[in-house]
Amino acid sequence: MHRKVTRQVIGATAAALVFGGALAAARQHPDDAQLLSKLSSSRHSLVDGIRQAEKSDGPAISAKFEMKEGQLLLSVYTAKQGRDRDAEHNTLMELIGPATDAAWKPETEVFADKEHLARSAMQLTLMQLTRMSLADVIKKAEAQQPGTVYSAIPTVQGGRPVVDVLLATRDGQSKHVTIELK
Numbered sequence: 001m002h003r004k005v006t007r008q009v010i011g012a013t014a015a016a017l018v019f020g021g022a023l024a025a026a027r028q029h030p031d032d033a034q035l036l037s038k039l040s041s042s043r044h045s046l047v048d049g050i051r052q053a054e055k056s057d058g059p060a061i062s063a064k065f066e067m068k069e070g071q072l073l074l075s076v077y078t079a080k081q082g083r084d085r086d087a088e089h090n091t092l093m094e095l096i097g098p099a100t101d102a103a104w105k106p107e108t109e110v111f112a113d114k115e116h117l118a119r120s121a122m123q124l125t126l127m128q129l130t131r132m133s134l135a136d137v138i139k140k141a142e143a144q145q146p147g148t149v150y151s152a153i154p155t156v157q158g159g160r161p162v163v164d165v166l167l168a169t170r171d172g173q174s175k176h177v178t179i180e181l182k
Contacts, residue, residue, distance in 0.1 A: 035065060036168050038072040039150055042099040046149050047135050049074040049104055053095045057108070059083050060134040061092075061123040064151035064166075065099060074099040074106070079124045087121035094120075126154035126161040130181035134163070141165035141177040154181070 042065065050060040053076040062077040073096050080091035094116070097106035111117050127134065138149045147167030154163050161181040169175055 032174055034070075035067050035072070035150065036172055036174060038067065039065060039148060039168050042072060042074070043102060044074055044099055044104045046074070046152060047138055049076050049095075049099075049106075050133075050135050050138075052104060053078050053106070057093060057095060058091075059127070061120060061127045062153045063134060063138075064153065072099045073097065074104060076106070077120050077123060079120075079127075083124065083128050087117075087124050090124065092117060092120035092124065123154045126156070126163075126181060129161045132181065137163045137179045137181075138165065140179050141167065144179075145175050145177045146170075147175060 046063050046065070050063050054060055057078040058080040059078060059082060060076050061079055061083075064075050066073050066075055075094055075096040077092065077094050079085070079087075080093060081089065091110055093108055093110045095106035095108050097104055109116075111120055132140075134152055138152050141149060141152070141163075145167050147169045149165055149167050151166040152163050154161065156162070157164075157178060163179045163181065165177045165179055167175045167177065
């Protein structure tokens with residue numbers, strides 16, 4: 001009986017480690033290697049993009065660097081009418097543009113498709129649960145793990161609102177930090 005329980009515990013632990021590794025891998029961008037190699041060419045930080053976007057297009061609800069056709073882009077999702085307005089009565093949008101240009105001149109897309117509306121509505125709802133701004137979350141993550149933040153995406157983990165933050169370390173590795181939204 002004791003051996004059977006021990007095998008079950010060992011099996012469950014191994015499964016949890018494999019599943020946990022899969023979750024960590026799922027948090028990574030599919031093209032992380034290329035993104036990490038180009039990140040140092042950005043002339044703007046994620047916080048720079050957030051601050052610029054927030055001046056005219058409402059509070060940031062997520063932000064990331066991404067690759068498209070070999071180009072490094074900076075993307076910020078915002079809620080135009082603010083975090084006090086629900087998603088149905090808000091304008092959810094993305095500001096996206098080249099991160100390597102001297103001035104970040106993003107194009108703006110107001111979301112109308114189901115996929116982007118669903119994703120940004122969830123991110124808005126999660127950011128409504130905290131007094132922290134997305135820039136505050138990034139600063140907190142940088143204090144926990146030195147590096148360059150390249151993604152800050154609100155999500156639910158274990159029934160709790162968090163922001164999954166990805167950072168690039170000086171040696172070119174990707175590190176994950178989870179910041180609880182309080």
